Amino acid sequence: MTSLEAATRQRWLAVLARARLSELESAWDSLAEKPAYSLLRPTETGLAMVRGRVGGTGQPFNLGEMTMTRAAVQLRQEGGKAVSGFAHVAGRQARRAELVAVFDALLQVSDRHDAIAERVIAPLAARQSADKAAFARKIAASKVEFFTVVRGS
């Protein structure tokens, strides 16, 4: 996998990982052709250590653990070549992780990539950026400017 392909995949996985279960379910229901898939390992919930750096540059420290669920699925294609999809999502919704992994696998299949990128990823990305912008506006409205009157000198 080249770094460009990796970056593209990171983008769609980031969008999928932030999607709500209801959105993923309706995207799955709207698929004309549902692929058969098997689980590479059972979907499981556990903890991942979140690490941070103060200001993004300091020494790394352990911020704390978060609950996450991971899934790994495999699609068998007609040609016999297997495609694997992976997902790590925050929280404990196993079905959500499984759907993310299935969409990740489908997006790696070249005949299905474009349709799914357009009908699933694009609307999800648009909804997420709209939510983010709305939240940013709401925060911006409460912004307080402080003025200090310089005395003396």
Add this chain to the structure above:
Amino acid sequence: MSVVEVAPSTELAIDAARLAPGFGDPVHDAQATFRAVLDAMAHPGRLVELPARLAAPAPLGEAAIAVVLTLCDVETPLWLDPGLAPSADYLRFHCGVPLTSPDLAHFALIGDPHAMPPLDAFALGSDEYPDRSTTLIIEVEQLQAGRGMILSGPGIADTARLAVSSFPERFWAERQLLAELFPRGLDVILTCGSLLAALPRTTRVAA
């Protein structure tokens, strides 16, 4: 669940197209397999049928794969026979096991016993820590209890018999030499398809 590992470079990346499912029920299948290995180790020469079902990726048998999935994890370096390189991704994905050289390995998985290095190339443990030795998991062509070599020692009431077909003669000679180093030594698990038998270092083997 362990903390998710991130491959630090593309060389270590796993080829996802080669992966196959592991245990269907990891916890219970691994416990049952552990019990089977314990049973085999406690009764050298006894053939034990693998209690879990597993679709093992070629070229290894399901018992060999199940033993590795059960006993190995990120803290137990594994040495893989060069002929088993296609299984490396599968094992690294399912148990996160690091691959290493024979002398540093806690476990060694051997698919072709004729091509294996001499036994003293593996870690034999030390007198203080004889448990720090390599446990060999060797896939053989055929295993049969009740005939063949005569085994005696701890865990065997009188004698037991085990026939291992197409196995290099030098293995038995080298194993005999290691007996002098006791408590250092090597424990061996022989696997064949879904069967396994154990030869701990304490077992004496006569033709």
